[in-house]
Amino acid sequence: MPDVSTSPRLSRKTHPSPRGPADRRIVHLGIGAFARAHLALYAEDAEAAGGEAWDILGVSLQRPDQRDRLAPQDYLYTAIERGPRGNTARIVNCLSGVLVAPENPSNVLDALAAPATAIVTLTVTEKGYCHDPASGRLNLSHPDIVHDLAKPDAPRTAVGFIVEALRRRRLAGVRPFTVLSCDNLPANGRLLAGLVANFAEVGAPDLSAWIAADGAFPCSMVDRIVPAAVPEDAVEAAMLTGFADAAPVSHEPFRQWVIEDHFIDGLRPRWERVGAMLTENVEPFELMKLRLLNGAHSALAYVGYLAGRQTIAEAMADPVLAAFVDRLWAEVLLTVPPPPETDLVDYTRGLAERFRNPAIQHRTWQIAMDGSQKLPQRLLGSVRDRLARGLPIPCLALTIAAWCRYVGGIDETGAAIDVRDPLAAGLRARIEGAGSEGAVRALLSEKAIFGTDLERHDGFIRAIEGAYARLARDGARVTVERYLLHKKDA
Ligand code: CS2
Secondary structure (H helix, E strand, C coil), X not given: XXXXXXXXXXXXXXXXXXXXXXXXXXXXXXXXXXXXXXXXXXXXXXXXXXXXXXXXXXXXXCCCHHHHHHHHHCCCEEEEEEECCEEEEEEECCXXXXXXXXXXXXXXHHHHHCCCEEEEXXXXXXXXXXXXXXXXXXXXXXXXXXHHHHCCCCCCCHHHHHHHHHHHHHHCCCCCCEEEECCCCCCHHHHHHHXXXXXXXXXXXXXXXXXXXXXXXXXXXXXXXXXXXXXXXXXXXXXXXXXXXXXXXXXXXXXXXXXECCXXXXXXXXXXXXXXXXXXXXXXXXXXXXXXXXXXXXXXXHHHHHCCCCEHHHHHCCHHHHHXXXXXXXXXXXXXXXXXXXXXXXXXXXXXXXXXXXXXXXXXXXXXXCHHHHHHHHHHHHHHHHHHCCCCCHXXXXXXXXXXXXXXXXXXXXXXXXXXXXXXXXXXXXXXXXXXXXXXXHHHCCHHHHCCCHHHCHHHHHHHHXXXXXXXXXXXXXXHHHHHHCHHHC
């Protein structure tokens, strides 16, 4: 087995770029593991399939760690594909650099404003949109938005950077770039266009009109399971390639990308040559993915975490939890119109297989993060659709109740849970203020998550309160087992 410390480090000397300088550039905001295991590979594959060369410049909006690990290896890195039957690796060569926004926001604005930048892609996670998840409007009292409105030359947020860069382009007579959101949010392009408009309207209404008329914010659905990196990834990378890599990424074999084909002047890489679907309407694909994949992921995260399961694969290896997810899918399926040429039952079978992949160590704790930003699109849309048809919501209710228990911050053994969520402190205060009897009601009256309709729906409140009481009394696993036995609950 190669020793990582003695293997040669990746560099452009060992791996010279196979191509000349690129004419056009994508600037990617939020260059984390997902973007490096998904977008970058599509870009590189599209080029290898005979497309023109596109340069990708990454931007980290918060921390310098990606840049610090990638710069000494000339921004090369290993992508490890982990399948149930073994691992393979490739060295990715299409990232030209990483800018760290807080160190030098002007550099980022310059890169965005440069005429060669034709597309700005984003994976900044749900909370990076600084919006109110229930209403989809920009949160104008978010401290970073307040900052960016006051200091547009040194923004902190994705929205602040986009608006200021578009303002500079307009001033210089340069066409706008296409803004392509790749985050797990419904109608992500339209949502972002709305947030950009909300921001611009405050300071520059004529800019807002120009963006609305000339800008492009296509929607997209991205899919690939990419767990956070673990130290073993570097060992595996060295074993597979013979090179030391301080920033490898691990991903599952599956990948999907459905993109609304609306780009400024038609400028974009030929992603369709390598399996991406360019279409007029992303919405059905997005609804399917958010409600069936991400909804089930969140369910396994909260219920699985409470039941003591560390990873999704571990939760799926428990027949009780696997059966619960099946029941949840049956409940949610009715709310999802199938996208063209898609069989939703096959889709969920494929998801079960992907979730079971034992080579992917995707922690329940990682997925449980930021629930306040995820619940609306993953679970509450399905809840509303079923309630509107007078249908029961047993598995959805149990999932939401498990989230209520999770954000309470104490697990079933009495140990503290490290709850990461922008609303964590407020949620905790609601529970503490209400006492055990009123905890559910107090949480469900958080309008940023549940809007104003659900807290007035008695059937909804009762379903969550009932599930919460059982979780508290019997624990997650026993509760799920009983749910499965008592068909009447469904
Ligand atoms: C996960 C997603 O972390 C999470 O919340 O549900 O990152 C999921 O792995 C991806 O959306 C899969 O495409």
